Amino acid sequence: MTQRSYPFVNGSTTDAEFSAMFKQVFPSAVISGLTVSADSSGLNVKVAAGTAYVRGHFYSSNAQETLAVDAGSAQARIDTVVLRLEYGSVNDVRLVVKKGTPAASPAAPTLTQTDSGIYEFPLANIAVAASAVTIAPGNLTDRRTYWPAVFKALLALVAADIPNLDTSKITSGVLALARIPDLDAAKIVSGAFHVDRIPNHDTSKLTSGQLPVARGGTSAGDAPTARANLGLENGAVTxxxxxxxxxxxxxxxxxxxxxxxxxxxxxxxxxxxxxxxxxxxxxxxxxxxxxxxxxxxxxxxxxxxxxxxxxxxx
CATH class of the missing domain: 2.60.40 (Immunoglobulin-like)
Known part of the structure; x- marks a missing residue:
């Protein structure tokens, strides 16, 4: 088995190795800008200034870039505007229009995403009509993935990560229902689950089982049993x-x-x-x-x- 560690000041680290390391912390995503637009002025699209990460590499553009689009052919096609990372003699990240294949029902081109050669990160799709000589705003579909959403996904906790969570330790703030979508009430075996912890709970989701008296329910499936469990005397209003x-x-x-x-x-x-x-x-x-x-x-x-x-x- 080969062991490898990097980077070190006097060591030799390749671009691909740096990418393999930093992509774990800085996955491909748009940080700001890089909006792709069209204005029907011809066969071109504009990409606004902005920043992004591409497999751990930082990309920055401080001005709008205009990219040419090939003319339409006998059939429609879909092109994709990408940030292309290329190692080797290029060693750079640049904006590129990746041309699709003309077809009766065209699809976006398959992106190249390798670890050590070329890696393409999509910004937008361009619908190029048959015999097209211009690109209109309606021909574009945004495909950007934003850094905040990617970062949150990296930090997301699943229930399996906190199997023994003690709700009494939650002393402030609000725990959104979306954070515990699959909560199994059977796992709550002691203590009190305060209503403030689930302020927007939809009772229509309680479709089976019985809520015990200690939890504020009746421990019953019918009115007579409920009255008995709640200690109502004979002759009470029914x-x-x-x-x-x-x-x-x-x-x-x-x-x-x-x-x-x-x-x-x-x-x-x-x-x-x-x-x-x-x-x-x-x-x-x-x-x-x-x-x-x-x-x-x-x-x-x-x-x-x-x-x-x-x-x-x-």
Missing amino acids: KIQRGTVAVSGAPNGQVDVTLTGFTSTPLVLVQATSIWYFAFPTLITSTGFRIQTRATGEAGGGSSTNVQWLAVGV
Whole structure:
């Protein structure tokens, strides 16, 4: 096995070796600028001033560069504007238009990306129409990869990197849900997971399982079990429904009200002249009841009046 280390002051280090070392820290990416544009002035594109890394090598341009594009042929093609790193006699990084192959359904050219010869980093695609004699802004597709995004990817942590994370150690800031997209609640076996840690949690994502009482849930899949787990006494309220119904006609008129979701006969209150009173309606069941109006001037008495009602199931 051959061992190799570099660089050293009195050592010999090749350009490719420097690239192999620095690309780990400075991968290919645009630092600033290098926007590719076109203005329909002919077969050319413009590349704005800017900086970039290409396999660990630094590239800088302090002025706009104009690049020629070959004329269109019988079929359309796609060219690519690249920063081309070339070792050997060139030893440089330069802007180049890499020509594609004309075709009925053209594709961008395959880029050369080797470790010790040529390495091409894309900035934009150019759609060259058949017999084209000019390049318009709409013919360009941006392909730049920016340094901040690449750097963040290098520093990104995955869940496997922090398998024993103690949430009590997170004492400030907000942990975005996107940082824990695959969090397995079963792994939270002790302590309290404060709501501030997941402020935008979408409860619709809770599609299975049961949230224990200690976590603020009911540990149940149905209402009776939930009431029992929460220690609710017998006779506790199980259902409340309210509404308004129009009653008209002479005193002692009647109107029927329909209930939904009650499992037993409810207690009914009716409002008359701003006073709530217990109703003694007829046909009271778990599905409906009949209100009989009272004296003239009270709810429903003598003229059309909206009567409010409240049904409570126990």
